[in-house]
Amino acid sequence: MGSKNSKTKEIEKQIEIEQEQEKENAKKLKFLISGIRGSGKSTVFKTFDMEYCLSKKEENIEIIRNLSLSILTDFAENENIQFKNEENQEIYKKLIETREINPEKISKLWKSEEMQSIYQKKPDILDPSSIYLLNEIERIFQPNYSPTKEDVLRYYQKTVGINVYEKKIQNFPIVIRDIWSRGERRKWMRYFENMDVIIHCVDLSCYYQNSYADESINKMQESIELFDEIINYQWFSETPFILVFTKLDLFLKNLEKNNFHHYFPDYNGKKGKNEPNEIKEYIEKRFISLNQNQERKIQIHYVNLLEEYDSNKLWNEILITGIERKFGKEASNLYKFSIYGVIFDLINFLKKQELCDKIYKTNDSQEIGIHSLFIEQRIGNEQMKK
Ligand SMILES: Nc1nc2c(ncn2[C@@H]2O[C@H](COP(=O)(O)OP(=O)(O)OP(=O)(O)O)[C@@H](O)[C@H]2O)c(=O)[nH]1
Ligand SMILES: [Mg+2]
Numbered sequence: 407m408g409s410k411n412s413k414t415k416e417i418e419k420q421i422e423i424e425q426e427q428e429k430e431n432a433k434k435l436k437f438l439i440s441g442i443r444g445s446g447k448s449t450v451f452k453t454f455d456m457e458y459c460l461s462k463k464e465e466n467i468e469i470i471r472n473l474s475l476s477i478l479t480d481f482a483e484n485e486n487i488q489f490k491n492e493e494n495q496e497i498y499k500k501l502i503e504t505r506e507i508n509p510e511k512i513s514k515l516w517k518s519e520e521m522q523s524i525y526q527k528k529p530d531i532l533d534p535s536s537i538y539l540l541n542e543i544e545r546i547f548q549p550n551y552s553p554t555k556e557d558v559l560r561y562y563q564k565t566v567g568i569n570v571y572e573k574k575i576q577n578f579p580i581v582i583r584d585i586w587s588r589g590e591r592r593k594w595m596r597y598f599e600n601m602d603v604i605i606h607c608v609d610l611s612c613y614y615q616n617s618y619a620d621e622s623i624n625k626m627q628e629s630i631e632l633f634d635e636i637i638n639y640q641w642f643s644e645t646p647f648i649l650v651f652t653k654l655d656l657f658l659k660n661l662e663k664n665n666f667h668h669y670f671p672d673y674n675g676k677k678g679k680n681e682p683n684e685i686k687e688y689i690e691k692r693f694i695s696l697n698q699n700q701e702r703k704i705q706i707h708y709v710n711l712l713e714e715y716d717s718n719k720l721w722n723e724i725l726i727t728g729i730e731r732k733f734g735k736e737a738s739n740l741y742k743f744s745i746y747g748v749i750f751d752l753i754n755f756l757k758k759q760e761l762c763d764k765i766y767k768t769n770d771s772q773e774i775g776i777h778s779l780f781i782e783q784r785i786g787n788e789q790m791k792k
Contacts, residue, residue, distance in 0.1 A: 425597065434581045435581070436600065437581070438598050438603075438604045439585070439604075441608060442625065442628050443618050445608055445629065445652060448569065448584055450607060450650065450711065450717075453714075453717035456555060457717070463554075463555070464552065466553050469561065469563055470539070470553055473539060474547075477532070477539055477540060491518065494514060494515055497512070497514065498515060516541075538560045556712065559711060565585075569585075570582075595636070602646075602731045602732050603646050603724060604645050608626075613626040613664070614660065614668075626670075633693055637698075637704075645731075646705070648704075648720075649693060650720065651686070651690075651707065652710075652711055665679055665680060667680075675688075690706060707719075
């Protein structure tokens with residue numbers, strides 16, 4: 407209880423500071439990422455961070471190592487594992503007592519008969535992110551370890567309160583807030599009324615799981631309720647919403663094992679009980695029907711955030727929507743960074759790279775967007791090489 411109150415106080419304090427900076431903030435393009443626990447909010451940010459080369463992957467080494475170790479030791483402890491093999495028991499003991507870490511030896515623990523047989527019997531005991539880290543644990547603890555993109559996107563570290571990311575991209579100030587709170591949401595959500603776009607994440611694959619916070623609630627139902635609350639707050643009545651259904655890859659896998667109709671009995675697919683497109687349509691309708699402002703369109707995206715193509719396309723749309731909201735249609739048509747003159751650098755660069763034709767031949771602004779994102783990253787990389 408005490409920690410809940412102190413978290414709320416922390417959030418309130420952060421909001422107060424931000425309000426003081428409001429004048430300055432008015433010039434910035436502001437995005438809010440919302441959604442229930444584990445819905446992919448921080449991963450959406452990570453994809454942005456990677457696309458624009460904002461932080462170094464090496465910054466994640468400690469987090470990834472600590473997470474991997476605690477997943478391994480918590481698993482052994484919770485399942486009360488006694489390793490039959492003496493060497494394994496010794497490795498485990500040393501790991502717990504002295505944190506002595508040897509990559510090959512740690513990996514042996516995970517591959518041990520005891521751990522593997524428990525995992526085979528109860529595969530849902532570990533989430534996909536934990537399994538990924540355990541399978542990679544030997545590489546993760548090598549002295550020259552450098553995290554891959556996949557390592558960074560896959561690890562799961564719960565966000566507490568609000569994560570604020572403030573970045574400048576080509577002189578273009580952007581603020582992204584990634585929030586989660588069950589607590590006094592209503593009390594402080596109104597401070598976000600000046601957001602340019604709200605990106606709401608929904609884990610599409612969670613339809614058969616129960617909420618972390620309340621075991622009696624289905625996670626998809628929890629997501630629907632949160633969306634209902636957020637989209638209909640009076641402070642956001644004019645704010646563009648982008649509804650992002652994440653974990654499309656896991657959704658397709660889960661459908662093979664978990665019948666959707668069983669969890670949502672009012673769903674009756676014409677083409678079959680587990681037809682992915684019909685289910686997506688059903689879920690989409692459940693969300694969209696909650697929007698009480700019919701004038702406002704909600705953009706929908708289905709993504710596998712581990713796929714670069716999906717996340718590029720998503721951010722492209724988010725930026726276009728944000729720019730249109732803040733600077734008008736003309737600006738968004740000119741496409742994001744062109745309004746700051748960077749388009750000329752792009753054109754010169756493209757001419758050099760003989761990529762210009764590709765850009766001018768297409769009339770589809772979305773396609774241009776995807777290319778531009780790609781090209782901008784290339785420019786960044788080129789400049790870094792110099
Ligand atoms: N396979 C797959 N995994 C995903 C996808 N999107 C997110 N994840 C994983 O889902 C887990 C949770 O993602 P996060 O972005 O940390 O979730 P969050 O909404 O920030 O969670 P909280 O901070 O606890 O509220 C991570 O392990 C991600 O790698 C996806 O599209 N496909
Ligand atoms: Mg998070």
